[in-house]
Amino acid sequence: MSIRSLTQEDPIGLAGGLNLYGxxxxxxxxxxxxxxxxxxxxxxxxxxxxxxxxxxxxxxxVATDPSSSRVEKFxxxxxxxxxxxxxxxxxxQTATTLTGAAGASRVLVGRAAxxxxxxxxxxxxxxxxxxxxxxxxxxAGRGSVEETxxxxxxxxxxxxxxxxxxRAAGGNVSSxxxxxxxWRETIDAARKVLGIQ
Amino acid sequence: MTDQTSLDPGELKSLAxxxxxxxxxxxxxxxxxxxxxxxxxxxxxxxLFDIRKSAEVLxxxxxxxxxxxxxxxxxxxxxxxxxxxxYRHINYHxxxxxxxxxxxxxx
Numbered sequence: 001m002s003i004r005s006l007t008q009e010d011p012i013g014l015a016g017g018l019n020l021y022g023x024x025x026x027x028x029x030x031x032x033x034x035x036x037x038x039x040x041x042x043x044x045x046x047x048x049x050x051x052x053x054x055x056x057x058x059x060x061x062v063a064t065d066p067s068s069s070r071v072e073k074f075x076x077x078x079x080x081x082x083x084x085x086x087x088x089x090x091x092x093q094t095a096t097t098l099t100g101a102a103g104a105s106r107v108l109v110g111r112a113a114x115x116x117x118x119x120x121x122x123x124x125x126x127x128x129x130x131x132x133x134x135x136x137x138x139x140a141g142r143g144s145v146e147e148t149x150x151x152x153x154x155x156x157x158x159x160x161x162x163x164x165x166x167r168a169a170g171g172n173v174s175s176x177x178x179x180x181x182x183w184r185e186t187i188d189a190a191r192k193v194l195g196i197q
Numbered sequence: 198m199t200d201q202t203s204l205d206p207g208e209l210k211s212l213a214x215x216x217x218x219x220x221x222x223x224x225x226x227x228x229x230x231x232x233x234x235x236x237x238x239x240x241x242x243x244x245l246f247d248i249r250k251s252a253e254v255l256x257x258x259x260x261x262x263x264x265x266x267x268x269x270x271x272x273x274x275x276x277x278x279x280x281x282x283x284y285r286h287i288n289y290h291x292x293x294x295x296x297x298x299x300x301x302x303x304x
Contacts, residue, residue: 074230140278147278148285155286162206169206171213174232175240175293179247182289 129189213242244290
């Protein structure tokens with residue numbers, strides 16, 4: 001057996017190519033497929049997935065990236081659902097992974113299928129938020145990350161007060177509510193990199 | 198971060214109403230993925246006000262404090278952290294304001 005082959009049939013089935021025992025397009029150094037969910041490499045290239053990223057991971061990143069448009073997020077959610085539903089085996093595998101982090105209900109409605117689960121916190125944190133916080137920890141240290149948690153907590157409280165005021169004045173508060181969700185996600189990412197539950 | 202002044206809801210609402218009548222805002226609001234023109238306008242208005250608040254904190258408070266401190270001290274580090282938080286806040290609004298999100302490069 002070659003180490004570039006799977007020891008059992010690829011759970012993605014024929015969608016991964018005619019060779020059911022092929023792994024990561026026979027290029028495990030530059031390409032990986034930890035969940036057995038990635039279609040052929042040419043298809044991952046087509047959807048924009050990078051080396052070392054399965055199609056599901058790619059869709060999760062697009063769906064949770066604040067810079068993604070609504071169309072991109074919707075497309076990534078649909079794509080993530082398809083990636084999770086390639087076969088009954090992979091669907092169960094994906095559902096088990098996501099359920100541990102987000103709860104079965106969110107998996108069932110398909111939102112969590114496009115979200116990165118972060119172990120140890122129980123919260124959903126995008127790769128972008130987590131990566132930013134990891135860079136902050138490396139550059140500025142633990143105290144800086146702790147200060148971010150305090151600052152954003154104050155900012156959320158301020159924004160909640162502003163939302164109440166603006167709503168009373170007849171303003172549309174949806175963007176302000178979105179901002180609060182973003183800060184909460186950043187706080188979750190900060191807690192994650194600090195190892196705080 | 199210094200506690201910032203609460204927004205003036207009347208001023209913000211006026212700006213949002215003004216923006217919501219702009220042709221490009223109406224056009225964006227009619228596209229399927231952008232939400233209503235009121236949403237687009239409120240988002241842009243709130244973003245502008247928040248950026249203004251952060252800029253005021255940066256230039257009237259944090260920068261003068263930074264210039265008065267020795268770089269080896271803990272307080273200097275604290276001011277750098279405060280500056281980073283204002284940058285984070287400004288960056289959020291630049292990245293998440295649909296009316297202007299074409300300024301953000303994407304792959």
